[in-house]
Amino acid sequence: MAKRSIMTLVVALFALTSLYPLIWVVLQSLKTDADFFANQWSLPEIFIWDNYRTAWEQANFATYYKNTLMVTLISLVGGVAVCVVAGYAFGKMDFVGRKTLQVMFALVLFVPSPVLLLPVFFINRDLGLLNTYAGMIGPYICSIVPMGVLLMRSSFASLPNELGESAKIDGCGELRTFYNILLPLTLPTIATLCILQFIGVWSEYMWAFISNSSPHMYTIAVGMAQMASKKYAYGFGPVFAGMVITSVVVIAVYVLLQKYFVQALSEGAVKG
Amino acid sequence: MPAGHAIKKQMLAYAMIFPAMFFFTLYLVFPFAKSLQMSLYDYDGVGKLERFVGFGNFAKGFGDLRFYEAMSNNLILMIAEMTISMSIAFLLAYFLFRGVFAWKWFNVVLFLPYIIPLAVSAVIWTLIFEPTIGMLNQLLEAAGLASWRQVWLGDPHTSLFSVILVWIWRTIPFNMLILLGSLLKIPKDLIEASKIDGCTGIRTVWHIILPLMLPTIMLLSIISIANDFRSFDIVWIMTQGGPIGSTEIASTLVYKIGFQENHYGYANAIAIMVFVVVTALVGAIGLIIRRANGQNERSER
Numbered sequence: 001m002a003k004r005s006i007m008t009l010v011v012a013l014f015a016l017t018s019l020y021p022l023i024w025v026v027l028q029s030l031k032t033d034a035d036f037f038a039n040q041w042s043l044p045e046i047f048i049w050d051n052y053r054t055a056w057e058q059a060n061f062a063t064y065y066k067n068t069l070m071v072t073l074i075s076l077v078g079g080v081a082v083c084v085v086a087g088y089a090f091g092k093m094d095f096v097g098r099k100t101l102q103v104m105f106a107l108v109l110f111v112p113s114p115v116l117l118l119p120v121f122f123i124n125r126d127l128g129l130l131n132t133y134a135g136m137i138g139p140y141i142c143s144i145v146p147m148g149v150l151l152m153r154s155s156f157a158s159l160p161n162e163l164g165e166s167a168k169i170d171g172c173g174e175l176r177t178f179y180n181i182l183l184p185l186t187l188p189t190i191a192t193l194c195i196l197q198f199i200g201v202w203s204e205y206m207w208a209f210i211s212n213s214s215p216h217m218y219t220i221a222v223g224m225a226q227m228a229s230k231k232y233a234y235g236f237g238p239v240f241a242g243m244v245i246t247s248v249v250v251i252a253v254y255v256l257l258q259k260y261f262v263q264a265l266s267e268g269a270v271k272g
Numbered sequence: 273m274p275a276g277h278a279i280k281k282q283m284l285a286y287a288m289i290f291p292a293m294f295f296f297t298l299y300l301v302f303p304f305a306k307s308l309q310m311s312l313y314d315y316d317g318v319g320k321l322e323r324f325v326g327f328g329n330f331a332k333g334f335g336d337l338r339f340y341e342a343m344s345n346n347l348i349l350m351i352a353e354m355t356i357s358m359s360i361a362f363l364l365a366y367f368l369f370r371g372v373f374a375w376k377w378f379n380v381v382l383f384l385p386y387i388i389p390l391a392v393s394a395v396i397w398t399l400i401f402e403p404t405i406g407m408l409n410q411l412l413e414a415a416g417l418a419s420w421r422q423v424w425l426g427d428p429h430t431s432l433f434s435v436i437l438v439w440i441w442r443t444i445p446f447n448m449l450i451l452l453g454s455l456l457k458i459p460k461d462l463i464e465a466s467k468i469d470g471c472t473g474i475r476t477v478w479h480i481i482l483p484l485m486l487p488t489i490m491l492l493s494i495i496s497i498a499n500d501f502r503s504f505d506i507v508w509i510m511t512q513g514g515p516i517g518s519t520e521i522a523s524t525l526v527y528k529i530g531f532q533e534n535h536y537g538y539a540n541a542i543a544i545m546v547f548v549v550v551t552a553l554v555g556a557i558g559l560i561i562r563r564a565n566g567q568n569e570r571s572e573r
Contacts, residue, residue, distance in 0.1 A: 008372040014364060015381045017441065021396050022384060024407065037405060086292035095285035101293075108300055113502050114523040115543045118530050119303035119310060142299035145292050174284055203389035205505040206523070210531065221391040225509050228395040236399075243395060247388045254387045258380055261387075265446065266453045269495055 022247075029240035036236055051237035052245070055227070059234055061245055063216060064223035071133055071208075071219060072201045075140035079148065080193045082141060084186070087152020088178050092164060102153070105146040113206065121210055131214045139207055144197045147268060155189035156182060192264040195257065202250055220246045311541040316534045329541035339542055341517050342525040343549065349436055349521060350500040354493060357440040361447030366477065368448075369455040386445035394509035397438045401425050401510075425511050428518035435507055435519050442506070443499070447492060454488035455481070490561045494554050501550050522546040 028036050029051055030044040055061045090098060120139055121130075129135030159182055167177045208219040218226065224239075224246045231239045254261050311330070314323040333339050364382060368375050385393065400407045401424035409421040424434040458481060466476045482489075504523040507513060513520035513528065520528075526546070530539035 004370075004372060007367040007370060008374070011364060011367050011372050011375075011378050011382070014360070014444075015378050018384050018445070019381050021400065022388065025396055040405070040407065040410070082291040082295065086289040089285045089288035093281065093285040093288070095282050095289075101289070105296075109498075111300070111304070111547070114504075114526040115307055115547045116300065116303045117523075117526065118536055118540055118543065119306035120299055122310075122536075123298070123303060123306065138295060139299045142295040145296050146300075149292055174281065199387070203391070205389070205391040206508075209508075210527075221389050221505075225391045225395060228398070228509075239395070243392045247392050250387055250389065251384070254383075255380065262379075262383070262449060266449055269446075269450055269491075 025240050025243050029237060029244050031237060033235050033237055048237065051235075051241035054234065054238040055241040055245060059227045059238060059242060060215065060218075060223060061220065061242060064218050064220040065245070067133070067217060068202060068219040068221075071136050071140070072198065074133070075137050075144075075201045076194060076197045078137065079141040079144040079197050080190060083144060083148030083152050083193060084183070084190060086145075086149045087186075088156050088182070090149060090153040091156030092159075092161075092178075092182070093174075102150070105150055108146050117206070117210065120207075124211065131212050131217050133217075135211050136208060136219075139211075140197075140201050140204065143200065144193065148193050148197075151189055151193060151267070152186065155186040159185055189267075191260055192267050195253075195261055195264040196268050198253065199250060307540050307544060310537050311544050313537040314535075315537040317536050321537075325537070329538045330545065332538060333541050333545050336542075338517065338520065338525060339545065342513075342520040342522055343546070345432060345519060346501060346521040348432065349439060349503075350497060352436045353439060353443050353500055354496050357443045358447050358451075358489070358492065358496075360440070361444045362451050364444070365448045365452040365455055366481075368452055382448060383445045385442050386449075390442065390503075390505040391509060393438065393442055394506045397434075397441075398425065398510050401434055426515060428515050431511055431515060431518045435510055438506060438510070439500075439503065443496070447496075450488060450492050450495075451485065454485050458484050486564060487561065490557060490564075493557050497550060497553050497557070501546065 024040070027044060028040060030047045030049070032048055035042075035044065089095070090102060124130055124135045124138075127135075129138070163181055163185075164177045167181045168174075172180065203221055204219070205221045205225065209222045209225075212218055212222070215223070215226070220242075224242045227234055227242050228239050310321065312324060312326060313321045314325045314328075315321055368379065372378065399405075403409060403421070403423045403426065406424070408424065412418065412420045422430045424430050462480060462484075463476060466480045501522055503521065504527070507519055507521050507524050508527070511519045513524040522543075526539050526543045529542060530536050
């Protein structure tokens with residue numbers, strides 16, 4: 001019992017270092033700057049919601065939010081669909097070059113992004129895709145492809161072949177077998193991919209920062225960081241509010257889907 | 273099966289992998305080739321690639337102090353992450369595994385630093401490290417340690433340490449998650465048996481649990497290396513690699529040489545040199561895993 005209490009105490013201390021910075025941000029986002037400078041440990045005397053309005057309207061968070069939503073949604077649906085379809089071909093069909101491509105996908109999983117940063121920038125420049133949604137979405141879809149295809153492949157490959165064969169005897173074509181019979185059975189893996197892609201794209205900073213020179217195209221991660229570097233112009237309160245706005249969706253999704261989240265991340269790491 | 277049908281089936285397979293291959297080729301294979309090509313030119317970002325310099329950029333990179341500084345900072349960051357972050361993560365995972373009170377609740381909370389966007393963490397910690405209004409200096413003052421106060425991010429002596437601290441804070445949850453998953457897979461009766469044999473807690477960890485987790489730890493090391501050399505947000509937002517290069521890492525150096533100094537060919541050469549180092553590190557760990565597996569098989573026989 002004593003042992004268990006000591007262990008709990010240690011874990012609680014670390015939990016505090018994880019949680020307190022976030023609570024701190026929420027508290028300061030509800031204070032005036034004078035209040036913040038005077039005492040950052042206290043609860044706000046009166047809750048000030050103005051900081052959120054300043055961030056949303058003056059600091060353009062409304063625009064950033066719209067951009068992030070659009071880019072995340074399209075990258076999520078597009079990226080996962082692309083992986084599912086290819087995963088089926090890799091897992092359940094035989095074609096020339098299948099093994100080679102599979103090995104290639106596995107090899108590129110560890111290419112560090114600085115190598116691709118500059119050439120992708122110039123490719124998109126030559127295609128006229130800088131400062132566009134498409135210029136962000138393309139690389140984001142590509143970012144899930146190697147791991148996503150491999151995960152979907154093993155998910156489809158693990159389904160017994162008899163399932164598909166009996167469907168074909170009943171007169172289902174290849175595509176209908178895929179869509180009606182096998183696809184529903186891989187939903188857990190699809191959910192994993194959705195979570196990985198959602199958190200990856202929503203929080204992505206480096207590419208969104210390099211690809212967009214126009215503030216109208218910023219995602220919230222970039223917009224928030226830009227605003228924080230001008231904290232003396234906007235005031236600290238709106239910066240704190242901006243951080244809350246940026247994180248709240250991800251945290252909400254995490255708390256709601258906690259079980260799936262943990263599973264998704266460990267699967268992505270161990271199998272991918 | 274008639275030949276026509278088989279060909280049709282092949283075509284369908286290619287049609288199904290086409291979208292994935294399209295993005296894969298356009299944004300991974302092609303850029304990689306383009307990066308190799310650009311590294312051989314002196315290119316300021318305007319017009320076509322014209323001034324061919326052969327391996328000149330690489331030769332310049334080998335003589336560039338900034339490259340060595342960035343690599344050494346990045347390696348320090350990596351070693352700190354792999355030792356400190358993984359040790360703490362293991363400790364927490366082990367405690368959760370042994371069963372602390374309210375462990376479900378802790379499981380959710382401990383994971384938060386990994387969930388919030390890295391850009392947000394970077395801004396939060398910049399404010400915590402802020403010399404006058406920052407939480408850290410105020411805490412030190414309140415604890416009677418006023419002389420310990422620092423200009424954390426502004427002083428080259430403490431800046432790298434501060435950035436690493438945040439990186440550790442950020443990476444603990446992920447390491448913990450993977451290690452906990454591996455702990456839960458260890459057969460319970462093995463641990464019970466070692467207790468009956470008189471092993472105490474720490475000896476069980478050292479002789480039974482750690483050896484069994486070695487493959488996971490190795491895998492985690494490979495993931496860590498890749499991530500440590502990918503990190504950009506945290507350094508860029510907190511210090512932009514400064515002051516005087518004290519927190520420069522591979523990605524920020526490539527960004528600076530390229531987008532700020534407009535030496536895109538040279539930046540690509542540096543990026544490729546980083547890539548080679550990372551691949552060598554990952555390869556070395558892969559070899560160790562193979563060795564270890566080989567030995568295990570032999571000892572089992």
